[in-house]
Amino acid sequence: MILDDTIAAIATPVGEGGLGVIRVSGFDAHRIAAQLFCRKGGKPGDPLESHRLYFGTLCGSAGPVDEVCVVYMQSPRSYTRQDMVEISCHGSPAVLRRAVNALLNAGARMAEPGEFTKRAFLSGRIDLSQAEGVIDLIKARSEGAARAAFGLMEGGLSRRIEAVRQKLVWTLSHLEASIDFPDEEFVTAADGELRRTLTEAARRLDVLIKSYDGGKFLKHGLSLAIIGKPNAGKSSLLNALLEEERAIVSGIPGTTRDLIRAEGELSGLKVELIDTAGLNPSPDEVEAEGIRRALKAAETADAVIGLFDGSRPWEKSDTTVLETLKKARLHLAVINKADMPQRIAWPDAAISPVHISVKEMRGLDPLLKKIAAFAHDAENLNSEEPVVTRLRHREIFCRIAEDLRRAAAEVELGRELAAASVWDALEEIKRFTGESYTEEVLSAIFDEFCVGK
Numbered sequence: 001m002i003l004d005d006t007i008a009a010i011a012t013p014v015g016e017g018g019l020g021v022i023r024v025s026g027f028d029a030h031r032i033a034a035q036l037f038c039r040k041g042g043k044p045g046d047p048l049e050s051h052r053l054y055f056g057t058l059c060g061s062a063g064p065v066d067e068v069c070v071v072y073m074q075s076p077r078s079y080t081r082q083d084m085v086e087i088s089c090h091g092s093p094a095v096l097r098r099a100v101n102a103l104l105n106a107g108a109r110m111a112e113p114g115e116f117t118k119r120a121f122l123s124g125r126i127d128l129s130q131a132e133g134v135i136d137l138i139k140a141r142s143e144g145a146a147r148a149a150f151g152l153m154e155g156g157l158s159r160r161i162e163a164v165r166q167k168l169v170w171t172l173s174h175l176e177a178s179i180d181f182p183d184e185e186f187v188t189a190a191d192g193e194l195r196r197t198l199t200e201a202a203r204r205l206d207v208l209i210k211s212y213d214g215g216k217f218l219k220h221g222l223s224l225a226i227i228g229k230p231n232a233g234k235s236s237l238l239n240a241l242l243e244e245e246r247a248i249v250s251g252i253p254g255t256t257r258d259l260i261r262a263e264g265e266l267s268g269l270k271v272e273l274i275d276t277a278g279l280n281p282s283p284d285e286v287e288a289e290g291i292r293r294a295l296k297a298a299e300t301a302d303a304v305i306g307l308f309d310g311s312r313p314w315e316k317s318d319t320t321v322l323e324t325l326k327k328a329r330l331h332l333a334v335i336n337k338a339d340m341p342q343r344i345a346w347p348d349a350a351i352s353p354v355h356i357s358v359k360e361m362r363g364l365d366p367l368l369k370k371i372a373a374f375a376h377d378a379e380n381l382n383s384e385e386p387v388v389t390r391l392r393h394r395e396i397f398c399r400i401a402e403d404l405r406r407a408a409a410e411v412e413l414g415r416e417l418a419a420a421s422v423w424d425a426l427e428e429i430k431r432f433t434g435e436s437y438t439e440e441v442l443s444a445i446f447d448e449f450c451v452g453k
């Protein structure tokens with residue numbers, strides 16, 4: 001892998017924009033950029049001072065391309081740790097293409113997707129998980145996703161794992177000292193202390209592993225089906241949550257007949273809401289198919305809201321809704337029409353429903369909070385605790401936790417055995433940080449990137 005040839009790419013999206021940015025990185029970045037750039041009152045080829053913004057004209061072989069701002073970032077104080085130049089042009093695809101062509105003609109090569117970040121990783125400026133944070137941040141489609149990705153990028157998860165690694169290195173030094181010098185009077189930590197340290201480290205990993213249950217929704221979004229009997233206000237709730245008249249609402253029971261899917265951002269979480277046909281106990285043929293689809297949606301969605309009409313007594317169809325609801329791992333019972341006299345008798349003490357009135361827009365904030373809690377541990381909702389959003393990380397953490405539990409059990413059986421298990425865990429940590437990687441893992445990660453990042 002050649003690492004310091006000079007690459008160039010447009011870093012901003014294709015299309016019209018106020019500005020478009022081109023990045024150049026590599027051994028020749030400064031020479032190439034300086035040769036094409038002429039600052040006000042200067043001449044082409046004048047050296048650029050590092051970390052200083054210049055205004056001037058970028059010229060190709062066929063004449064001036066654009067008025068630009070240029071900044072040179074001398075190695076190692078740059079994103080890739082190589083010499084880098086960033087050129088801000090006007091954001092026209094044609095201007096940007098001409099500018100990149102000028103750079104390519106002067107000796108740069110077109111960058112591959114993610115190549116800048118790959119260089120940042122290979123130069124050791126960021127670890128592999130931070131590179132994954134960069135791609136997640138670029139692709140974040142909701143505030144929650146952006147927050148989690150930022151945490152990953154700035155090293156929140158790496159620091160947690162580094163703390164675990166240090167504990168393991170300490171444990172290993174004691175385990176190995178007693179193996180290497182069995183007859184000497186080295187005072188190594190007692191079995192109990194080693195076991196406790198290993199178990200405690202495994203517990204820290206458990207917390208991270210568990211955060212993936214909700215964390216995956218931050219990255220990928222959450223699907224949420226609303227079920228209930230006809231006229232409960234399901235379509236009204238969908239519209240209220242989306243703040244848009246998406247589904248038809250009417251006082252006629254059986255208004256919604258097919259699934260209605262709509263995407264929105266609720267409390268910083270990307271959510272696909274699914275409105276369904278009311279569970280009518282004596283449906284006609286079309287309604288029956290609608291109900292079949294509603295039940296299927298409740299089965300396959302990540303989470304389910306069961307909506308009940310508080311102004312009506314409990315009915316058999318409500319029992320069906322409640323039963324279906326309880327089968328979903330993530331569920332919420334919601335009683336609507338709190339603005340009317342309440343005639344519902346809630347039958348299940350184990351589930352406490354949220355009361356709302358869509359008509360008067362009451363109770364929606366607590367409902368939104370409960371939806372947000374599907375993606376975060378309730379107590380972590382606003383904390384800075386790292387959240388695991390990537391399956392790769394979860395899988396590695398599971399293997400480490402397993403290695404550590406095994407090691408803890410082996411301390412008394414034989415310190416050689418325990419040491420081998422701790423070594424296994426340290427190998428897994430290297431996979432997380434990318435200290436050891438395969439080309440396969442690397443390309444799976446960097447292929448997700450766009451050109452220019």
Ligand SMILES: Nc1nc2c(ncn2[C@@H]2O[C@H](COP(=O)(O)OP(=O)(O)OP(=O)(O)O)[C@@H](O)[C@H]2O)c(=O)[nH]1
Pocket residue numbers: 228229230231232233234235236237248249250251252253254255256257276277278279336337338339340356357358359360
């Ligand atoms: N008083 C009151 N009426 C409501 C409330 N929410 C919805 N409604 C009314 O209830 C009726 C049914 O609302 P929809 O949203 O169409 O109910 P749905 O559950 O989608 O009904 P189907 O599609 O037939 O299954 C409409 O007349 C709404 O205006 C509420 O909070 N209070």
Ligand SMILES: [Mg+2]
Pocket residue numbers: 234235236247248249255256275276
């Ligand atoms: Mg409806």
